Amino acid sequence: MGNGKALKEWASAVKALEAGSQIFIMRKGGIVEETRDFQVESNDFFLYPTYEHQRKELLKEQYRGIIDETLVSWSAQDTHVTINSFARMVEDIEVSDQEKLNQLFPFHIWTENFTEERLKWKRKNPLHIMILRVYTLNQPIQIEIEQAYIGCKSWIQLQALVPDDSGMTPVLNEEEFTAQVAEIKRTLA
Numbered sequence: 001m002g003n004g005k006a007l008k009e010w011a012s013a014v015k016a017l018e019a020g021s022q023i024f025i026m027r028k029g030g031i032v033e034e035t036r037d038f039q040v041e042s043n044d045f046f047l048y049p050t051y052e053h054q055r056k057e058l059l060k061e062q063y064r065g066i067i068d069e070t071l072v073s074w075s076a077q078d079t080h081v082t083i084n085s086f087a088r089m090v091e092d093i094e095v096s097d098q099e100k101l102n103q104l105f106p107f108h109i110w111t112e113n114f115t116e117e118r119l120k121w122k123r124k125n126p127l128h129i130m131i132l133r134v135y136t137l138n139q140p141i142q143i144e145i146e147q148a149y150i151g152c153k154s155w156i157q158l159q160a161l162v163p164d165d166s167g168m169t170p171v172l173n174e175e176e177f178t179a180q181v182a183e184i185k186r187t188l189a
Contacts, residue, residue, distance in 0.1 A: 004162045005042040005155055006083070011049035011070035012059060016109045017134045018047075018085050020171045021063075023180050024108070027128045027154065028121055044088040046141075046158060047134070048081065048149070058114040066109075081149075083160070084140045086168055087132040090181065093188060094126035095119070101127065103187045107180075129188075131181055135168035 009017075009025060016022040051074045056064045095101050101115050108115075119127050141160050149156045172180070 004046050004086075004158045004160045005044075006046035006048035006158045007087070008048045008050050008149075008154060008156060010054045011051050011074075012054055012063065012066040013109065014047045014049040014085065015066050015070060016063065017087070017132065018136055018171060020134070020176070022108045023134070023172070023177065024129050024131045024184070026108075026110075026115065026118055027130060028118060028125055042155070044086065044162065045155075046083050046160065047085045047087055048083060048143075048156060048158075052076070058111055059109050060111055063109040079145060080142045081145055082140050082142055083158075084137055085171075086135045086137060086163055088135075089130050090133050091131040093129040093131065093185075095129055095188070096126045100188055104129070104184065107184055107187070129184075131184065133177060134171045135163075136171060137163060137168050139167065 007025075013022070013025065017025070049070065051070060054067045054070070056067055059067065095104075096119075098116065098119060101119055102112065104115075105112060115127075143158055143160060170177070
């Protein structure tokens, strides 16, 4: 099976993905990776929730409470992180113009301001809209937090085996997922 890669994402966004309220993430690049663009290092990966730098003002009002929920059992002294989900990237769509991005507004938890900033950063690079099929792990995994995981890297290598299909459950069934993808593509067309 090989060791799993994990993509770091705000815990609140991971929760939204796990709830099926959003089926994509947006990426330009991790800050440390400034020398090169964000690379899609793996098409399937664990979702590694991060807690420290979540900012409420970047989430739409109805989602701001999720941040508090994620922080209830979290402490900066934690030695382990719990991973509850796995994702497969179904499609990587590049968006370069603000108008198109605005049309995606109903499909995610972020404020317009946030998406605008994302697009403007490193202007010449498109924003990646990574459409993910998300699965919840039947057995969440506890990962010891290593020094290597800390900082602004997007991707980390976990000492955890990639689950097989029997070990996880899709958040959305085939029909719901396909319908959402079709709608997003129609919006961007």
